[in-house]
Amino acid sequence: MKQAVIVGAGAAGLTAAILLGARGWRVTVLEQHYRPGGCLHRFFRRGVGYDTGFHYVGSAKPGQSFGQVVRHLGIAPHLAFESLDPEGFDTLRFPGLEFRVPAGLDRWAGRLAAMFPGDAAGLSRYTELHRACVASYGLYSLDADVPPEAVLPWEERTLANVLASELIDPRLRALIAGHGAPLYGVAPHEAPFGLHALVTDHFLGGAYTIRGGGDRLAQVMVARVEALGGRVRLRAPAAQIRVEGGVATGVELDDGEVVGGDLVIGAIHPRAVLALLPPGAVRPAYRERVELARPGRVHMGVYLEVEGDLSPLAGRNLYRYHTWDVDGVERLDDAEVPFWFLTAPGARGEGRGVVLGLFPTSAARWAGWEGEERGRRPGGAPHRPPEYEREKARMLDGFLRRLAVDYPDWRVVRAEASSPLTMRHYTRVPFGATYGHHHAVDQMGRYRLPMVTRVRQLVQIGQAVAMPGICGAMMSAYVGVAGLVGMPQMIEELRAA
Ligand SMILES: Cc1cc2nc3c(=O)[nH]c(=O)nc-3n(C[C@H](O)[C@H](O)[C@H](O)COP(=O)(O)OP(=O)(O)OC[C@H]3O[C@@H](n4cnc5c(N)ncnc54)[C@H](O)[C@@H]3O)c2cc1C
Known part of the structure; x- marks a missing residue:
C-alpha cells in the first residue's frame, strides 16, 4: 500500500487526504495546531463559537463546482448548508449608495443595469467576458476538454483594465471591484480578471453558510479521512522534509520521529515548505523566487457578541466602504477603518448574537512585535508585550466607533480582536497574510508559484499556489492529486459525483 504524508490539516491538506485515501493510499496528515482546519478554525468563549477564516461559501448546489466537490469527497450528507438571502446575500454600502448583490449573474447584471442605465450595454459585454473567463477554468467549470493554458490570458489582464474598457460610471466600477477585492485581497489595478471572475462567480452561484461553521467542515473532513483508513495527527509540527537523492521520502517531526511516505504533500505556504527542505534541495533561483514573492494583504479580525436588532445582517453580509477609492483602500490610514466587512452567522432579528468583522490593516503596524512572545495563554497563543495589546485595543476601538455610527442601538456585550500575528500563530502562514x-x-x-519543484515526490498545494478561498484551496488539492491520475479523469470523476 502506498503511503502519503501531508503537512497541514487545512482545507487543502484534508481534501488531498480524502482524495488519496479513496484511491487506496495510507495517509498521515500532520497538523501543528491543536485543532484541524487551519483558517477554518473556530474558537470558543463561554460556549459561544467564533469563526475566523470561514464566513460563507458559494455554488454549493449539485452540479455546481463546490457542490460537486463536497459530493465527490463524500462529505455532503454531513453538512447542513444554509442559504443566504438570494435576493441580496451581500450588501455593498458606499458613501450615498447601497447595492444588494443577488444570486445569479444575469440578475446581478440586470439589477446593476437598472441602477446605471448608461452602462447597460457595457454590463452585457462584461458578463460575456465573465462567462468566457470562467469557462476557461476546466476544473471549476467541470469541463474536461479545456486545456490548462486557457486560463493564462485571463490572469494577465487586470480587473481595472477590463472595467475601464467596458464601463463608464466610476461608481459602477467601484461597486464591482469593491465586492471582489476583500474576497481575494488584491486591489483592482493589480487583480487578475480571472481571479475576480472566478471568485465572484463562486458566490453569485448562490451563497451559503454551513451550520457549525468552518469547524464543522474541518471535523467532517477529518472523519472522512479516518473512515478511509487515514490519520490526522494534531500538535504534530513538521520540522523537516526528508530528501534522499532528490526524492522526498518522508517528514521529520519536532521530536525527531520520522513519518515515511512515497509522496509528501506540503499543504502549507511554499515559503514554509522551503523552510522545511534541507539546504541545496532546490535551486537557488527557485529559493530566491519564493523568498521574493510578495505576501498577501493582512487584516484585523473582530469577534463580537452583540445585543440588539440583528435583522439587517440576517441572511446577508455587509461590505462597508467609507470611500469610493477601492484601489486606494490599502493606502488610507488603517486606523480610520476605510473599509470593513461584517457578518452575523445565524442572525434572525432582535436578540443576542455573534457578529464577526474584518478590516485591512498594514503589515508594518505589527512587524515590530513579530519575534516578541512572552509565555503562552491557556489555548497556546503567545503573550505579547503590553504595547502590542494596547495597539490591538486601539484598532478595535476605532472599529467599534465606526460600527456605533451605523448601528447606534446595538449593545456590544463582548469584543475581541485578532491581528496578523494571531493569524500567523494559528496557521503559520508567513506574515499572517489572509490569503x-x-x-x-x-x-x-x-508567474504562479509552482506546485512541483525539483524535489521529486513532493507536491505543494493550498491557497498560495492556487486560488484563494475555501473552494480554491480544496480545488488546489484536486490539481495536486491530478498529477498522479490526470486532470481529465479528475474532472470526469467530479462531474459524475
Ligand atoms: C479572516 C479570513 C476570512 C476568510 N473568509 C473566507 C470565506 O468567507 N469564504 C472562503 O471561501 N474563504 C475565506 N477565507 C479563505 C479560506 O479560509 C482559505 O483560503 C483556506 O481555508 C486556506 O486553506 P489552506 O489549506 O490553503 O491553508 P490553511 O488553512 O492555512 O492550512 C494550513 C495548515 O497547515 C498547518 N501547518 C503550517 N505549518 C505546519 C507545519 N510545519 N507542520 C504541521 N502543520 C503545519 C497550519 O496550522 C494549518 O492548519 C478567509 C480567510 C481568512 C484568513
Missing part, C-alpha cells in the same frame, strides 16, 4: 500569497497579475498566470 497566503499576493494573487496579483505579476504573481499569477505563468
Whole structure:
C-alpha cells in the first residue's frame, strides 16, 4: 500500500487526504495546531463559537463546482448548508449608495443595469467576458476538454483594465471591484480578471453558510479521512522534509520521529515548505523566487457578541466602504477603518448574537512585535508585550466607533480582536497574510508559484499556489492529486459525483 504524508490539516491538506485515501493510499496528515482546519478554525468563549477564516461559501448546489466537490469527497450528507438571502446575500454600502448583490449573474447584471442605465450595454459585454473567463477554468467549470493554458490570458489582464474598457460610471466600477477585492485581497489595478471572475462567480452561484461553521467542515473532513483508513495527527509540527537523492521520502517531526511516505504533500505556504527542505534541495533561483514573492494583504479580525436588532445582517453580509477609492483602500490610514466587512452567522432579528468583522490593516503596524512572545495563554497563543495589546485595543476601538455610527442601538456585550500575528500563530502562514500569497497579475498566470519543484515526490498545494478561498484551496488539492491520475479523469470523476 502506498503511503502519503501531508503537512497541514487545512482545507487543502484534508481534501488531498480524502482524495488519496479513496484511491487506496495510507495517509498521515500532520497538523501543528491543536485543532484541524487551519483558517477554518473556530474558537470558543463561554460556549459561544467564533469563526475566523470561514464566513460563507458559494455554488454549493449539485452540479455546481463546490457542490460537486463536497459530493465527490463524500462529505455532503454531513453538512447542513444554509442559504443566504438570494435576493441580496451581500450588501455593498458606499458613501450615498447601497447595492444588494443577488444570486445569479444575469440578475446581478440586470439589477446593476437598472441602477446605471448608461452602462447597460457595457454590463452585457462584461458578463460575456465573465462567462468566457470562467469557462476557461476546466476544473471549476467541470469541463474536461479545456486545456490548462486557457486560463493564462485571463490572469494577465487586470480587473481595472477590463472595467475601464467596458464601463463608464466610476461608481459602477467601484461597486464591482469593491465586492471582489476583500474576497481575494488584491486591489483592482493589480487583480487578475480571472481571479475576480472566478471568485465572484463562486458566490453569485448562490451563497451559503454551513451550520457549525468552518469547524464543522474541518471535523467532517477529518472523519472522512479516518473512515478511509487515514490519520490526522494534531500538535504534530513538521520540522523537516526528508530528501534522499532528490526524492522526498518522508517528514521529520519536532521530536525527531520520522513519518515515511512515497509522496509528501506540503499543504502549507511554499515559503514554509522551503523552510522545511534541507539546504541545496532546490535551486537557488527557485529559493530566491519564493523568498521574493510578495505576501498577501493582512487584516484585523473582530469577534463580537452583540445585543440588539440583528435583522439587517440576517441572511446577508455587509461590505462597508467609507470611500469610493477601492484601489486606494490599502493606502488610507488603517486606523480610520476605510473599509470593513461584517457578518452575523445565524442572525434572525432582535436578540443576542455573534457578529464577526474584518478590516485591512498594514503589515508594518505589527512587524515590530513579530519575534516578541512572552509565555503562552491557556489555548497556546503567545503573550505579547503590553504595547502590542494596547495597539490591538486601539484598532478595535476605532472599529467599534465606526460600527456605533451605523448601528447606534446595538449593545456590544463582548469584543475581541485578532491581528496578523494571531493569524500567523494559528496557521503559520508567513506574515499572517489572509490569503497566503499576493494573487496579483505579476504573481499569477505563468508567474504562479509552482506546485512541483525539483524535489521529486513532493507536491505543494493550498491557497498560495492556487486560488484563494475555501473552494480554491480544496480545488488546489484536486490539481495536486491530478498529477498522479490526470486532470481529465479528475474532472470526469467530479462531474459524475
Ligand atoms: C479572516 C479570513 C476570512 C476568510 N473568509 C473566507 C470565506 O468567507 N469564504 C472562503 O471561501 N474563504 C475565506 N477565507 C479563505 C479560506 O479560509 C482559505 O483560503 C483556506 O481555508 C486556506 O486553506 P489552506 O489549506 O490553503 O491553508 P490553511 O488553512 O492555512 O492550512 C494550513 C495548515 O497547515 C498547518 N501547518 C503550517 N505549518 C505546519 C507545519 N510545519 N507542520 C504541521 N502543520 C503545519 C497550519 O496550522 C494549518 O492548519 C478567509 C480567510 C481568512 C484568513
